[in-house]
Amino acid sequence: MQRDLGSFPLPPALRAKLIGCGFHTAEDVSAVRASELSKEVGISKEEALEVLQIVRCKKFGEESQASTGSPSLRKCTALELLAEEHSQGSIITFSSALDEILGGGVPVAKITEICGAPGVGKTQLSIQLVVDAQIPKCFGGLGGESVFIDTEGSFIVERVAGVAQAAVHHCHLIAESGQDEAQQEAIKEFSVSSILSRIYYFRCHDYVELLAQAHLLGDFLAEHRQVRIIVIDSIAFPFRHQLEDLSLRTRLLNGLAQQLIAMANDYRVAVVLTNQMTTRFGEVCSSLVPALGESWGHAATTRLILHWEGKLRFASLYKSPSQKEATVPYQITNCL
Amino acid sequence: MATKMLKRTGLPLDLCERLSKYQIINCRDFLSVSPLVLMRLTGQSIHKVYSLLKIVSKACAPKMITALEMKTERCSNPSIAFFPTSLAELDEILHGGLACGTLTEVTGPSGCGKTQFCFMMSVLATLPISMGGLDGTVIYIDTESAFSAERLVEVARCRFPDYFCTEQELIKMTKKIHVYREFTCFDVLRRVESLEDDIISKGVKLIIVDSVASVVRKEFDTRLQGNLLARSNLLSNEAATLKYLAEEFFIPIILTNQITTRMGPREAVCFQPGSVADDLPLSEGRGISPDGETGYATAALGNTWSHSVNTRLIMQYMDFDSRQIIVAKSPLAPFAMFIFTIQNSGLILQGSSHVISTTEKDKGNTIICRLPFKSHTILIWKHVMLHCPWNPLLSSTLGLPSPESNHTVVQ
Numbered sequence: 001m002q003r004d005l006g007s008f009p010l011p012p013a014l015r016a017k018l019i020g021c022g023f024h025t026a027e028d029v030s031a032v033r034a035s036e037l038s039k040e041v042g043i044s045k046e047e048a049l050e051v052l053q054i055v056r057c058k059k060f061g062e063e064s065q066a067s068t069g070s071p072s073l074r075k076c077t078a079l080e081l082l083a084e085e086h087s088q089g090s091i092i093t094f095s096s097a098l099d100e101i102l103g104g105g106v107p108v109a110k111i112t113e114i115c116g117a118p119g120v121g122k123t124q125l126s127i128q129l130v131v132d133a134q135i136p137k138c139f140g141g142l143g144g145e146s147v148f149i150d151t152e153g154s155f156i157v158e159r160v161a162g163v164a165q166a167a168v169h170h171c172h173l174i175a176e177s178g179q180d181e182a183q184q185e186a187i188k189e190f191s192v193s194s195i196l197s198r199i200y201y202f203r204c205h206d207y208v209e210l211l212a213q214a215h216l217l218g219d220f221l222a223e224h225r226q227v228r229i230i231v232i233d234s235i236a237f238p239f240r241h242q243l244e245d246l247s248l249r250t251r252l253l254n255g256l257a258q259q260l261i262a263m264a265n266d267y268r269v270a271v272v273l274t275n276q277m278t279t280r281f282g283e284v285c286s287s288l289v290p291a292l293g294e295s296w297g298h299a300a301t302t303r304l305i306l307h308w309e310g311k312l313r314f315a316s317l318y319k320s321p322s323q324k325e326a327t328v329p330y331q332i333t334n335c336l
Numbered sequence: 337m338a339t340k341m342l343k344r345t346g347l348p349l350d351l352c353e354r355l356s357k358y359q360i361i362n363c364r365d366f367l368s369v370s371p372l373v374l375m376r377l378t379g380q381s382i383h384k385v386y387s388l389l390k391i392v393s394k395a396c397a398p399k400m401i402t403a404l405e406m407k408t409e410r411c412s413n414p415s416i417a418f419f420p421t422s423l424a425e426l427d428e429i430l431h432g433g434l435a436c437g438t439l440t441e442v443t444g445p446s447g448c449g450k451t452q453f454c455f456m457m458s459v460l461a462t463l464p465i466s467m468g469g470l471d472g473t474v475i476y477i478d479t480e481s482a483f484s485a486e487r488l489v490e491v492a493r494c495r496f497p498d499y500f501c502t503e504q505e506l507i508k509m510t511k512k513i514h515v516y517r518e519f520t521c522f523d524v525l526r527r528v529e530s531l532e533d534d535i536i537s538k539g540v541k542l543i544i545v546d547s548v549a550s551v552v553r554k555e556f557d558t559r560l561q562g563n564l565l566a567r568s569n570l571l572s573n574e575a576a577t578l579k580y581l582a583e584e585f586f587i588p589i590i591l592t593n594q595i596t597t598r599m600g601p602r603e604a605v606c607f608q609p610g611s612v613a614d615d616l617p618l619s620e621g622r623g624i625s626p627d628g629e630t631g632y633a634t635a636a637l638g639n640t641w642s643h644s645v646n647t648r649l650i651m652q653y654m655d656f657d658s659r660q661i662i663v664a665k666s667p668l669a670p671f672a673m674f675i676f677t678i679q680n681s682g683l684i685l686q687g688s689s690h691v692i693s694t695t696e697k698d699k700g701n702t703i704i705c706r707l708p709f710k711s712h713t714i715l716i717w718k719h720v721m722l723h724c725p726w727n728p729l730l731s732s733t734l735g736l737p738s739p740e741s742n743h744t745v746v747q
Contacts, residue, residue, distance in 0.1 A: 009382035011375065050381060118642035119665035148403075153438060153579050154646055154667045157407045158417070158431060196404035203398050205580060208364045212393035215367075219390075220400075237643065241572025248368060255370070276643050332670065 002027060008054050017041050018051070026055050089142055091133050091229060091270055093125065094167070097328035101317045102302070105132075108142070108228065108270045111260055111299065115275040115290040116306030120313060121332050122274045123154045125306070126231045129272055131163050133229040134195050136186035139171050144228025145198040147220075149213060151237045155201065164195040200224070207238040211252065214259050221267040230263070234274035236291045250295055257299035273300065342366060345395035347388065351378060363396040419542070419588045420468045422460055422495075423685045429663060429672045434588045435647065438667075439578055443593035443635040444651030448659055449678050450592040451482045452491075453651075454544045456682035457590055459492045461542040462512045467499065470587075472541025473512040475534060477527060479551045483515050494681035514538065521551045521570055528577050535585055543581065547592035548574070549636045568640045575644035591645065596636040658686060 003026040005018055021041045023029050029037070029051065038048035090105035099105050106112050106129055116122045130148050135141025148155060171190055175183040200220075204210040210232075221227055235256075243249040264271045278291040290297065290305070297303070303319035316327040340363045342352045358377050360366055367389070369377075374385045410417050418432030427433045434440045434457075442450045458476060463469025476483060492500045492509055500506050514534070518524045524545070534540060548571075556567040582589045635642065635650065642648070648665035654675060661683075663672045675686045 009375065011379050011381050013379050054381065118639070119648065123667055152643075152646075153583055156435060156438070156667050157403055157410060159668050160403055161407060193404055196407055197402050199403035201401050201403055201406060203583070205398075206576070208367055209396060209398055211367045212363070212395075212397040215389050215393035216397050234643075240640065241569055241576065244569075251370065252368065276640075278639060 005029065005055075010051060010054060014043060014047060014051060017043060029055050088268060091129055091142060092135075092140065093128055094132060094170070095330045098315055098330055101315070101323060101326040101328055102304070103320075103323045106229070106270050106272060107302070109264050109268050110301040111257070111264060111271045111273065112302045112304065113273045113275055113290070113300035114304045114306065115277055115318075117277050117288065117308065120306045120308060121330075122306060123152075123233055124159075124332050126233045126272060126274055127155070127160050127163055129229060129270075130199055130231055131160065131167050131195055133270070134190075134198055135167065135171065136183075136190055138180060138182040138186050139174060142228045143226075145200065145224060145226045147200045147202070147217075147227055147230045149202045149204060149210070149230070149232045151204050151210060151232070152234055153203070154233065155203075157196075160199070161192055161196065164192045167195070168192060198226075200227070204238065206242055207252065210235075210238055211256065214256055218259075218263055218266075221263060221269065225267070227267070227269055229270045229272065230260075231272045232274065234276060236274070236276040240276070240291060246293075250293065253292060253296055253299070257296075261299075339364060340396050342392065345392050347391060351388075354378065363392055366392050367396075416465070416470075419457075419461070419470060421457065422468060423674070423676070423683060425685055426661065426663075426672075426674055429669045430647075430666065431668045434590070435668065436588045437583050437586045438646035439575070439582060439589050439591060439644070440647040440649065441591045441593050441635070441645040442649045442651065443595060444659075445595045445653065448651040448653060449676075449683060450651060451480075451546055452487075452678050453683055454546050454590060454592065455484075455488050455491050456495070457542065458513050458544065459488065459495065459509065459682075462509045463496070463499070467496070470541035472587075473514060473538045474542045474544065475531065475538075475540050476513055476515045477524065477543070477545045478515055478517050479519060479524060479545075479547060481517065482546065483517075485510065488513070490680060491682045494679075514540075519551065521555050524548075524551055525570065525574055525577075528574055528581075531581060532584075535581065535587075540585070541587050543578070543587065543589045545578075545589070545591045547594065549592070549594040552637065553594070568638070571637060571641050572644065575641070579644070593641075594636045596634060 005015060005024060005026065005028075008015075008026070010018075018029070018041055023041075032040070032052075034048045034052055035045060037043075037051065038045045041048070043051075088108045090102070090107045092099050092105040093102075102112075114122050114125060126148070130146040133142055133144050133146045135143065137143045168190055171183075171187055175187045202213055204213055217230070235253075239249055239253060243252075260271050260273075263269065275296075276291045277288045280287055280289045288307075290303070297319070300319070301321060302317070302323075305316045305318045307314055307316065312329050313331065314327050314329050317323055317325055342355060342361060342363065343349065345363065355361070355366070355377060360369065360377070366374075371382065371385050371389070374380075374388070375382055378385065378388065380388070416432075417436055418427075418430070418434065419436060420427045420433035421430075442453055444450050454476070458474045460468065461470045461472060461474045464471045489506055489510065492506060500509070516527055518527050528545075531540075531543065535543075552567060552571065556563045556570075558564050558567065578589050578591075581587070635648065642665075645665070646667060647663075647669075650662045650664045652660045652662065654660045658675050658677050661674050661676055663669050676683045677686060678684075
C-alpha cells in the first residue's frame with residue numbers, strides 16, 4: 001500500500017511527528033510494531049497503537065463503533081439487490097394514483113422529497129405516510145414504527161388520530177371481508193392508540209437541533225430496529241431563514257443528506273423530506289422551483305412535486321430512477 | 337438549544353478552552369463546522385471527534401415523545417386545545433376553533449373585518465372557560481393605531497349582554513387586554529422577542545398582532561435590491577419567535593395580513609386558495625393588460641411567509657354588506673366558505689356553510705386593490721369598481737371615517 005499518510009484521519013499533531021521522522025506512506029508504518037513506533041517517533045504506546053490500527057483499517061474499542069456501522073467494502077451482486085428490493089416493500093399512501101406513479105408507494109432505503117406550495121398538502125401526506133408505515137404485514141404494509149421530525153409545528157395530534165382512525169377502519173373492512181386468520185389476529189393489535197404509541201416525535205426549533213438530532217438518529221435507529229420511515233417536515237424551514245452564509249448552508253445540507261442516505265441504507269428505512277417552493281426570476285416570467293438550491297436537488301432519489309392547477313391538486317413525479325414522469329390528481333379527505 | 341455553551345455539555349474543560357480560542361463557544365458553532373476541521377482544532381482522531389459530536393448533539397437535541405404521549409398530555413391538560421371563535425360553523429369545520437400552539441393568519445382587503453375579528457377574539461379570550469373563553473389576558477400588538485377601546489366595549493356588551501351587565505365586569509375585561517403600540521418593524525420584532533417575560537408574569541392566553549403586513553410594507557420596498565432578502569429574514573425571524581412562544585405556552589396567536597393583487601393569465605381569474613404570489617413587485621402599475629390578463633387577490637408578504645403560518649383565514653367582500661370568510665390553509669380543516677356580516681356585536685355568520693370541494697366551480701370573486709392605509713376616499717372605491725365590473729354594489733353610500741375609531745363604516 002503506497003498510500004500517503006496524509007490521507008488517513010490521523011490527529012494533525014501525530015501526523016506531523018510521523019512525517020518528521022520519515023514515515024511517509026502507509027507501508028512504512030505498517031511494517032513497524034507499536035512499541036518500536038512509539039520509541040522512534042516519541043509518542044506514547046497508546047497513540048502508536050491508534051496510528052497502526054487506523055492505518056490497517058481495523059475495528060477497535062468502542063470509539064470505532066460510531067463510524068463503522070457497516071463494513072467499508074460492501075459488495076453484492078445485482079441479483080441480491082433485486083431480491084432485497086422485492087422483499088422490503090414500500091409504504092402505500094392510500095391514494096392509488098399516487099402509489100402507481102411512485103411504483104407501489106414510497107420506497108424503503110431511499111430518500112423521497114415532497115415539494116409544494118403552502119397549503120397544498122405536504123404535511124397531510126407526511127402524516128398519512130407515518131400512519132401507513134405501521135399497517136401490519138398481512139394487510140400489505142410494513143408493520144413498522146415511525147419517526148416524525150417536526151420543524152414547523154404543524155403536527156397536530158388530533159389530525160393524526162383522525163388519519164389513524166380511518167386507516168384502522170379500512171383494515172377492519174378488509175379483515176371482515178376476508179377469511180384470513182392472520183389478518184384477524186393482527187387487527188386486534190392495530191388500534192389508534194397503538195399507532196400513536198409507535199410514532200416517535202421530535203420537535204426541532206432550528207437547524208442546530210436538526211443537525212444534532214441527525215447525529216443521534218443513528219443510535220436511535222439501532223435501538224429501535226422496527227422503525228421503517230423517517231419524515232422530516234420540513235427540511236427547508238430551518239435552513240431558509242437563519243443562515244445568511246449560503247456556502248455554509250450548502251455544506252450542512254450536503255452533510256445532512258449523506259447522513260440520511262447512510263441511515264436509509266443501513267437500517268432499511270424510508271426517508272421522506274418535505275421542501276418548500278421558491279420563485280426563480282427568469283427573463284420573461286418567473287417560475288416556482290423547489291427551495292434550498294440546485295445542489296440540494298441531487299440529494300433526493302425521488303422527487304414529488306405537489307401543485308395546484310385551478311381548484312385541483314396535482315402530484316407530479318419529477319425525478320425518479322425507476323418510474324416514468326407522470327402527473328396525477330389527488331384529494332385530501334379524512335384519509336388522503 | 338442551539339446557544340448552549342459547550343462548557344455545559346459535558347465536554348472536557350481543557351477542550352472547551354482550546355475551542356474557545358477559535359471562537360467555538362456554543363453548540364451551534366461546534367455543529368456548524370465539518371469533522372475534518374474539528375479534528376484540526378481539537379487535535380483528536382476522527383473517531384474521537386465523532387464521539388465528541390455525539391456528546392454535543394445529546395446536549396442540544398430535542399427530547400423524544402411519542403404521539404400517544406402527546407395525545408394523553410393534551411387530554412389530561414385542563415386547558416383546551418382549541419380556542420372557539422363563537423362562530424359556530426367555523427368552529428365546527430376547524431375541529432373546535434383556532435388551534436392553540438399554532439399561528440393563525442387572518443387576511444383580507446382593507447376594511448373587511450380583520451380588526452373586528454381581533455376585537456371579538458380579545459373579548460372571548462378574557463371570558464371564563466365555561467363560556468368558551470380562555471380565562472386569561474390578551475396581548476394586542478397594534479401597528480396601525482386601529483385599536484378602539486370603545487368598540488371593544490361595544491362588542492362585549494352586545495355579544496354577551498348577560499355577562500357584561502355591570503360596569504365592574506367591563507372594567508375587569510378591559511384590564512386584561514394589554515395593548516402595545518409599535519410603529520416600526522424593528523420595534524415589533526423587539527417586542528415579540530421580549531414577550532416571554534410578559535406571558536409568564538401576566539398569564540397571557542392569546543397574542544394578537546394587528547397587522548404584520550402594514551409595518552413591513554411601509555419599510556421594505558421590494559423593488560429595491562437586497563430588500564427582498566432582508567424582508568424575508570425579518571419575517572422568518574418573527575415567525576420563528578412567535579411559533580416558539582405559541583408552542584412553549586400552548587396559546588393561539590392571531591396575525592393579520594393584507595391583500596395584494598397578482599396579475600396572471602386569463603384562466604387564473606378564479607380565487608386560488610393558498611396560491612403562491614411570491615415576492616414579486618406589486619403590479620398595480622400595470623392594470624389590465626391588452627391581452628386580457630386580469631388579477632386575483634392573494635395574501636401579501638410572499639411565499640415564505642405563507643409557509644410559516646399554520647392556518648390561514650381569508651376575508652373577502654361578497655356583496656353590499658356581507659363578506660366571506662374562507663378557510664384557505666389549515667392542517668385540520670378542508671376548504672370552507674362562510675358568509676358573515678359585521679354588526680354591533682362583532683362578526684355574525686349568515687346562512688349555511690359552504691364546503692368547497694374540488695369538483696365545484698367557484699362562484700364570483702372580487703378583485704381588490706391594495707389599500708395600504710385606512711384613509712378611504714371615494715376615489716379608491718371607484719378604482720376598485722373599475723376592476724370589478726361584475727360587482728355593481730359598491731356605488732352606494734359610503735360611510736365616512738368615524739371620529740372615535742379608525743374604521744370606515746359601510747352603511
